Amino acid sequence: MLNIVRNNTTAKPQRETPKNEGVRRELAMTKTNKSLMKQKKKPIDLGLLITIFILLALGLIIVLSASAPSALSTYGDSYYFFKRQLISAVIGIGAMFVFSFVDYRIYRGKLANIAIIVSIILLALVLVPRCWYNYKRFN
Numbered sequence: 001m002l003n004i005v006r007n008n009t010t011a012k013p014q015r016e017t018p019k020n021e022g023v024r025r026e027l028a029m030t031k032t033n034k035s036l037m038k039q040k041k042k043p044i045d046l047g048l049l050i051t052i053f054i055l056l057a058l059g060l061i062i063v064l065s066a067s068a069p070s071a072l073s074t075y076g077d078s079y080y081f082f083k084r085q086l087i088s089a090v091i092g093i094g095a096m097f098v099f100s101f102v103d104y105r106i107y108r109g110k111l112a113n114i115a116i117i118v119s120i121i122l123l124a125l126v127l128v129p130r131c132w133y134n135y136k137r138f139n
Contacts, residue, residue: 044100052096056089 060082067081074080107115 056093060085060089 063085064079064082068078071080071082072078077083
């Protein structure tokens with residue numbers, strides 16, 4: 001009989017869950033979903049997009065007019081530099097659209113530090129000796 005009393009005194013009472021706990025969770029989820037839906041429905045800034053494409057077109061025209069004679073004499077194709085610039089522009093437009101759908105807040109913190117390091121490495125690559133060789137060859 002002593003064992004029965006000891007077992008009953010050491011047993012922990014079970015915590016009862018409130019009846020409205022599931023309702024609270026559901027309301028919290030709907031509020032979160034509504035805020036996410038509001039964030040996804042952002043229109044594209046048409047003025048900025050038109051300005052970007054105008055500047056891109058002007059840059060391509062300038063590259064074509066400035067480099068056509070030297071590309072013709074060097075590579076035999078007057079559109080050589082224009083084609084390379086156009087391919088880079090298409091890749092850049094694709095990257096622009098991909099990054100326009102990414103929330104800008106993820107760029108803070110660790111991702112920003114990685115981007116700075118990558119930028120410094122890319123800037124250092126400009127000083128590669130091969131570039132100096134090409135400069136000497138054309139002058």
